[in-house]
Amino acid sequence: MAKYETVIGLEVHVELKTLTKIFCPSSTTFGGDPNTHVCPVCLGLPGVLPVMNKKVLEYAIRVGLALNCQIAAFSKFDRKNYYYPDLPKNYQISQYDLPIAEHGHLNVELDGVEKRVGITRVHMEEDAGKLVHQGTISTTPYTLVDYNRTGVPLVEIVSDPDLRSPEEARAYLEKLKAIIQYTGVSDCKMEEGSLRCDANISVRPAGSTTLGTKAEIKNMNSFKALQRALHYEVERQIEVLEEGGRVVQETRTWDEAKGVTLSMRSKEHAHDYRYLPDPDLVPMVIDRGWVEEIRSALPELPDQRKDRYVREYGLPEYDAAVITSSKEMADYFERCLSGYANAKSVSNWVMGDLTRLLNAGGMEITRCRIAPDQLAGMLRLLDSGTISGKIAKTVFEEMFETGKDPDSIVKEKGLVQISDQGAIEAAVDQALAANPKVVEDFRAGKEKALGFLVGQVMKVTRGKANPEMVNSIIREKLR
Amino acid sequence: MDLLYTPAHELQRGLAARQISAGELCRAVLARIDKLDEKLRAFITVTPELALSQAGEVDRRIAAGEELPPLAGIPVAVKDVICTRGVRTTCASRILHNFVPPYNATVMEKIMARGMVMVGKTNMDEFAMGSSNENSGYYPASNPWDTQRVPGGSSGGSAVAVAAGMAVLALGSDTGGSIRQPASFCGVVGLKPTYGAVSRYGLVAYASSLDQIGPIAGNVADCALLLSAIAGYDPLDSTSAPGERPDYTKSLNQEIRGLKVGVPREYMGEGIDPGVRGVIDGALKVLASLGAEIEEVSLPHSKYAIPAYYLIATAEASSNLARYDGVSYGYRVEDPGDVVDMYMKSRSRGFGAEVKRRIMLGTFALSAGYYDAYYLKALKVRTLIKQDFDRAFEKYDVLICPTTPSTAFRKGEKVDDPLQMYLSDITTISANLAGIPGISVPAGFSGGLPVGMQIMGRPFGEGDLLRVAHAFEQATGHHKRRPEL
Numbered sequence: 001m002a003k004y005e006t007v008i009g010l011e012v013h014v015e016l017k018t019l020t021k022i023f024c025p026s027s028t029t030f031g032g033d034p035n036t037h038v039c040p041v042c043l044g045l046p047g048v049l050p051v052m053n054k055k056v057l058e059y060a061i062r063v064g065l066a067l068n069c070q071i072a073a074f075s076k077f078d079r080k081n082y083y084y085p086d087l088p089k090n091y092q093i094s095q096y097d098l099p100i101a102e103h104g105h106l107n108v109e110l111d112g113v114e115k116r117v118g119i120t121r122v123h124m125e126e127d128a129g130k131l132v133h134q135g136t137i138s139t140t141p142y143t144l145v146d147y148n149r150t151g152v153p154l155v156e157i158v159s160d161p162d163l164r165s166p167e168e169a170r171a172y173l174e175k176l177k178a179i180i181q182y183t184g185v186s187d188c189k190m191e192e193g194s195l196r197c198d199a200n201i202s203v204r205p206a207g208s209t210t211l212g213t214k215a216e217i218k219n220m221n222s223f224k225a226l227q228r229a230l231h232y233e234v235e236r237q238i239e240v241l242e243e244g245g246r247v248v249q250e251t252r253t254w255d256e257a258k259g260v261t262l263s264m265r266s267k268e269h270a271h272d273y274r275y276l277p278d279p280d281l282v283p284m285v286i287d288r289g290w291v292e293e294i295r296s297a298l299p300e301l302p303d304q305r306k307d308r309y310v311r312e313y314g315l316p317e318y319d320a321a322v323i324t325s326s327k328e329m330a331d332y333f334e335r336c337l338s339g340y341a342n343a344k345s346v347s348n349w350v351m352g353d354l355t356r357l358l359n360a361g362g363m364e365i366t367r368c369r370i371a372p373d374q375l376a377g378m379l380r381l382l383d384s385g386t387i388s389g390k391i392a393k394t395v396f397e398e399m400f401e402t403g404k405d406p407d408s409i410v411k412e413k414g415l416v417q418i419s420d421q422g423a424i425e426a427a428v429d430q431a432l433a434a435n436p437k438v439v440e441d442f443r444a445g446k447e448k449a450l451g452f453l454v455g456q457v458m459k460v461t462r463g464k465a466n467p468e469m470v471n472s473i474i475r476e477k478l479r
Numbered sequence: 480m481d482l483l484y485t486p487a488h489e490l491q492r493g494l495a496a497r498q499i500s501a502g503e504l505c506r507a508v509l510a511r512i513d514k515l516d517e518k519l520r521a522f523i524t525v526t527p528e529l530a531l532s533q534a535g536e537v538d539r540r541i542a543a544g545e546e547l548p549p550l551a552g553i554p555v556a557v558k559d560v561i562c563t564r565g566v567r568t569t570c571a572s573r574i575l576h577n578f579v580p581p582y583n584a585t586v587m588e589k590i591m592a593r594g595m596v597m598v599g600k601t602n603m604d605e606f607a608m609g610s611s612n613e614n615s616g617y618y619p620a621s622n623p624w625d626t627q628r629v630p631g632g633s634s635g636g637s638a639v640a641v642a643a644g645m646a647v648l649a650l651g652s653d654t655g656g657s658i659r660q661p662a663s664f665c666g667v668v669g670l671k672p673t674y675g676a677v678s679r680y681g682l683v684a685y686a687s688s689l690d691q692i693g694p695i696a697g698n699v700a701d702c703a704l705l706l707s708a709i710a711g712y713d714p715l716d717s718t719s720a721p722g723e724r725p726d727y728t729k730s731l732n733q734e735i736r737g738l739k740v741g742v743p744r745e746y747m748g749e750g751i752d753p754g755v756r757g758v759i760d761g762a763l764k765v766l767a768s769l770g771a772e773i774e775e776v777s778l779p780h781s782k783y784a785i786p787a788y789y790l791i792a793t794a795e796a797s798s799n800l801a802r803y804d805g806v807s808y809g810y811r812v813e814d815p816g817d818v819v820d821m822y823m824k825s826r827s828r829g830f831g832a833e834v835k836r837r838i839m840l841g842t843f844a845l846s847a848g849y850y851d852a853y854y855l856k857a858l859k860v861r862t863l864i865k866q867d868f869d870r871a872f873e874k875y876d877v878l879i880c881p882t883t884p885s886t887a888f889r890k891g892e893k894v895d896d897p898l899q900m901y902l903s904d905i906t907t908i909s910a911n912l913a914g915i916p917g918i919s920v921p922a923g924f925s926g927g928l929p930v931g932m933q934i935m936g937r938p939f940g941e942g943d944l945l946r947v948a949h950a951f952e953q954a955t956g957h958h959k960r961r962p963e964l
Contacts, residue, residue, distance in 0.1 A: 046684075047580070279687035
């Protein structure tokens with residue numbers, strides 16, 4: 001049993017993909033020339049006032065429901081006061097003590113074990129702008145401010161400190177991302193900043209029930225970084241304690257290049273944000289009927305979809321879980337099924353070769369050149385015996401590279417499987433004649449020799465012979 | 480037609496009848512500003528070219544036979560806390576010395592659509608914090624009745640402009656009395672609308688839950704006209720009350736027989752100057768003679784109003800004024816050491832003493848460990864104060880008292896004692912806390928200086944205020960007396 005227990009809680013910010021910002025009609029479109037998606041309100045000019053975008057509230061409720069939270073009957077916005085150049089008003093409009101949703105959970109599966117992780121709260125807030133330094137923040141001679149992102153709507157999702165390992169934390173984040181993608185309120189792309197994650201992590205002697213001093217870890221920009229950073233931090237904290245020291249409550253940044261966390265500032269004296277209810281916005285009374293409408297309009301969520309795949313398609317739990325872990329993959333899978341009914345086959349190809357090629361190419365399934373109906377088409381060719389399983393792999397890779405139809409590829413490359421009895425017999429005769437010693441070995445009882453002979457026939461036929469037929473014809477001839 | 484001090488409602492008729500042109504009216508007002516403002520200092524920015532071009536546009540439309548909206552061609556002065564597109568808006572602060580808004584406040588859009596003629600942006604206490612215009616970051620303004628005395632604040636410049644004939648109408652803002660008190664000191668009419676009656680979009684915020692823009696005029700009818708022009712629901716202001724506003728001019732020339740008037744004893748006791756008290760007693764007798772029924776009433780939580788106000792207003796202000804940091808507009812110190820140095824020096828040098836005082840007080844009231852005892856407690860007290868008014872309005876139609884405890888005090892008299900200055904807000908501050916409307920009308924004179932009578936009403940009861948105020952004005956005529964200039 002390990003000497004120390006790790007305790008992790010994650011704070012995740014998700015950008016909601018409404019058309020306009022949370023408190024003004026400026027565009028939320030990602031990118032764009034600096035300071036072109038702005039207006040007096042999100043610039044915080046003197047005299048301006050915020051006006052709530054109702055879609056943001058709807059999306060936040062959707063997230064709360066998808067995470068099994070209680071939706072507040074009465075909620076409000078508060079001002080979080082602090083100074084920073086990316087915050088035009090020097091306060092952020094956020095939610096303090098009456099968040100839109102609380103007390104939820106989601107289920108995380110890791111190594112075959114399912115665990116429920118608590119969600120403390122979900123609240124709405126506005127994003128800040130972006131600082132553009134010339135180099136690093138400490139060496140730059142000047143900094144430019146781009147306010148395009150100011151006022152983009154965010155939900156902040158805080159987990160209970162229920163996570164017990166970096167792997168569990170990663171699995172939680174992956175599940176959370178999938179759930180939110182499924183609700184349709186965000187693309188959840190860490191590389192674009194629409195999904196951001198900070199972690200609170202502490203260690204304590206195994207068996208202890210009091211929490212150790214926590215550090216906040218920021219700047220983890222990928223799932224892998226999250227895992228690496230948390231591993232590093234656990235080791236670091238244990239080392240501090242083993243040497244008789246105290247863990248300092250502070251914010252630390254993950255340095256990807258160096259592979260370490262570095263202290264940013266001391267959180268021992270926590271920042272006093274002087275929260276007050278925002279007097280420019282009226283509180284919200286949330287109609288129960290509306291919440292139920294949103295609930296009934298919720299799209300099928302990952303766990304439900306997984307269960308449906310098991311039920312309707314007879315997929316094993318594991319396959320169903322992998323396929324539904326990303327909405328794009330699950331959608332792709334189902335579109336394949338509209339052209340080809342064997343769910344397990346589709347699942348094997350998607351989980352196997354497709355995922356392998358996507359990872360090698362560093363691309364998302366949405367950029368895949370193989371259209372779902374093309375994959376279905378290939379599987380039909382396989383079924384009909386037009387191509388063998390081995391040929392199919394070649395065809396598949398060609399489809400992935402070029403996006404061409406399987407039929408075209410098979411035709412162009414002359415990959416149609418040879419299933420003509422006579423042609424195969426001729427090839428078998430050729431192979432047997434060329435390898436008398438191996439024939440002897442087979443007749444003497446060495447089964448392995450058969451494989452060699454099959455391989456020789458394949459060579460002669462350039463891999464196109466129907467392997468089952470080759471097998472049975474050889475056996476027939478050598479009986 | 481004699482243009483000086485002619486009411487807007489008469490000028491309108493003259494314009495429509497082509498007896499006068501908007502151009503000549505504008506030139507007369509601009510000439511008056513040229514003659515008097517060096518002494519009175521009611522303006523921070525005068526906008527003669529803009530005004531003349533707006534007046535010219537009105538004249539062009541009259542000549543084309545168009546029927547113009549009410550108040551077209553009428554010269555108006557705008558308190559420099561209201562954003563005017565393309566025209567410098569300073570809030571009388573050095574920190575906004577060069578700020579030119581790229582947008583118009585909603586009230587500006589409304590009055591510009593009416594064809595009103597803006598002659599300039601008026602002087603005020605910095606960021607609307609003050610009761611004398613002595614906190615202006617530029618220069619103090621002077622009371623036209625006695626230039627050794629303050630005009631009141633924070634809408635000092637606007638009240639002076641109207642009182643001295645340097646504008647026919649003016650816009651001010653009122654957070655704790657900043658329209659009513661200077662109106663009282665300067666012998667003009669000033670109205671603070673119900674919270675939410677007029678849009679705050681474009682009003683540079685001091686205290687978000689207390690601020691309102693309101694009209695300042697030489698007489699009650701003009702006040703009603705200007706209120707009609709600016710009131711209304713605004714989708715850009717979440718605190719703006721939905722629904723239609725009434726035609727406020729319909730409240731003029733009405734009877735007040737049977738009107739139930741409550742006089743809060745807490746606003747008539749010690750602390751009120753005997754001369755002022757005498758004028759108000761006389762005014763109440765006039766109302767009685769017009770058929771009003773007058774009784775004393777108590778607003779028991781009145782004594783908590785000033786502490787509650789100075790916690791709520793300063794707390795909100797400490798947050799509202801955080802944006803003045805030298806980053807993207809306004810004053811920025813040269814060659815700062817780093818970002819924190821830039822923030823600290825720009826704000827320390829850009830803000831005046833009273834503004835800094837209130838920011839510090841508000842920051843303290845919100846800080847960890849003190850929030851519950853100060854800010855939160857003040858919000859609860861505010862509810863009790865509002866309930867006092869709710870109960871009073873069950874029995875009375877309006878409440879009447881002096882607008883201010885004294886007539887205009889001398890310049891420099893209260894500047895060294897901020898708390899003394901705060902105490903002079905005692906009669907006006909509760910209306911802001913409760914969100915109810917209040918008007919100040921000239922009620923007479925004491926020691927040669929104007930005395931204002933304040934009438935407060937139910938939420939959205941501006942009609943009652945104007946009805947009583949107009950009846951009183953028509954029966955007395957104090958508004959016709961002018962300062963010697």
